[in-house]
Amino acid sequence: MSDAAGRLVTLAEEALGARLPVRVRAWDGSEAGPPEAPALVIRSRRALRRLLWKPGELGLARAWVAGDLEVEGDLYQALDLLSGMIWERGEQAPRGTLGKLSAVRSLADPSVRRMARRAIALAGPGLPPAPPAEEAPRRGGARHTLRRDRQAISHHYDVGNDFYERVLGPSMVYSCAYWADPDGTLEDAQRGKLDLICRKLSLTADQRLLDVGCGWGSMVLHAAQEYGVRAVGVTLSTEQAAYARKRVADAGLTDRVEIRVQDYREIDDGPFDAISSIGMAEHVGSAQYKAYAATLYGLLRPGGRLLNHQIARRPLVHEDAYRVDEFIDRYVFPDGELAPIGTTVGLLEDAGFEVRDVEALREHYALTLRAWVANLERHWPEAVRLAGPGRARVWRLYMAASALAFEHNRIGVNQVLAVRTEAGGASGMPGTRTAWLGGGA
Structure with a gap:
């Protein structure tokens, strides 16, 4: 076969x-297309069969993960140029041209049959290639059971x-940082985020803090070291828990910080004075979210605060049209679901919380x-x-594409501060943001 690139471009x-x-x-x-643009390198005809x-x-995604497809040049620029094929800017439902083509099921149209014959000639004969080993296997049964959630968390x-x-650097924080200085370091921005959450929760010495989805322990460590709290961190990842426990021991905080491998639905030793949930609620799922909110409400003492830090999608005209991104579901966050911020606030209020503050950090996540x-590219061989x-x-693909999604306002991220008010409705909240942020913005 000669001039495969030209034939591919014409067909595409x-x-x-x-x-x-x-x-x-x-x-x-062979090469074809704009000479100044980034190059989509198709290393094997297997990519076309995929x-x-x-x-x-x-x-x-399968072609990319398997190494059959590569980008030469600026990855962000290439993804941005191709974004109209994958996501349609300005649409509420992120389904671009490729997504629409994937819905074609009939070869009744003669033009479609002709294109199919040409594509098969380019791709060569063969059965569908096996998915890369990194792809999560199809899951059966109901979503968000304790067992299935443990499997999903372990995959990621x-x-x-x-x-x-x-990838994360010394902070070991896997959620949106808070860039008070856009030119600052990632470590400073992550420390700024942890401290912002502590101030929003108004943590003081010897309070009990629960961190749901504690990751590698950065939040509980910061809260214990800087605010003197007694903290419990829960995660479903055994590797995260082992790492966090070592960090706690190395910091000499085993008497103040406990790390558990535990589902939030299994916690039974409340009440807590404050709860943080940072980048965890995306795993909960829409069918379980009301129960999640009610569980956290029940674990708080009256007057206690919740800080829920969560990625949000844009609302749809018809909410039942929402579909989970296939690449994210198969390779990154199995069973993860995003909801609009309005839905999240409503469900927290349904559980009994009073929502006191919502802060959007969309641009901060793009920088993060x-x-x-x-970091990944700098340490690529390792x-x-x-x-x-x-x-x-x-x-690499997931994080670069997500950065562009935040920049183009396809998704956002928000910190929601809520309180379980006391009998009679007292919130214990100061009257102004400046006061409860301790002089912050």
């Missing part, structure tokens, strides 16, 4: 009804603490993700050695 533009915004380099060495058998995001977090050290991608090339490629 005919199928998409638009010019392909990136250059294509094919397995035979797309033929699974058109859309999942086919592209139990990939090696050494790998996460290379770009910092994580830079990351590949520690987690394998496929896993490293998953995280």
Whole structure:
């Protein structure tokens, strides 16, 4: 086969009804497309077979993870140029041209049959390639049972603490940082986020803090060291728990901080004075969210505060049209679900909370993700050695694409401060933001 790139570009533009915004380099060495644009390098005809058998995001993701597809040049620029094929800017439902093509099930249209024959000729014969080993297997049964949630969390977090050290840096915080100085360091921004949460919760010495989804223990350590609290951190990841316990022991805080491998639904030793849930609620699922909110409400003492830090999607005209992103579901967060911020606030209020403050940090997450991608790229050989090339490629694509999603306002992230008011309605909250933030913004 000669000039595979030219044939690919012609076929793609005919199928998409638009010019392909990136250059294509094919397995035979041929190139086609805008010479100044980033190059989509198709290393094997197997990449085309993946797309033929699974058109859309999942086919592209499988080709990327397997190494059949690569980007040469600026990854952010390439993803931005291709974003209209994957996500349609301005649409409430993020379904671009490739997503629509994946819905085609009929070959009744003669033009579709002709394109299919040409695509098969380019791809070569063969059965669908097996998904890369990094793909989560299909799950059966009901979502968000205790067992299935443990499996989902393990898929994402139990990939090696050494790998996460290379990506997250010394802070070991895997959630949106708070960039008081956009030119500051990631470590300063993560410390700023942890301290912001402590101030919003108005933590004081010897209070009991529960951190739901405690990760590698950064929040409970910060709260104990800086505010003198007694903290319990719970996670479903055994690797995270082992790492967090060592950090607690190294800091000499085993008498003040406890790390448990435990589901939030299994906690029975409340009440707590404050609860933080940072980047965990995305795993809860819409069907379980009311129970999640009620559980946290029941674990708080009257007057206690909850800080819920959670990624949000944009609302849809028809909410039942929401679909989970296939790449994220198969490779990153199995069973993860996003909800609009209004839905989250409503469910927290339904549980009995009074919502006192909502702060949007969308741009902060874009900066955080770009910092994580830079860390990963800086430590790329080590990351590949520690987690394998496929896993490293998953995280690079996921974080870079997510940075653009936050920048383009396809998704957001919010801190919701809520209180379980006392009998009679007293909240214990100062009258102004400045007061309860201790002089902050």
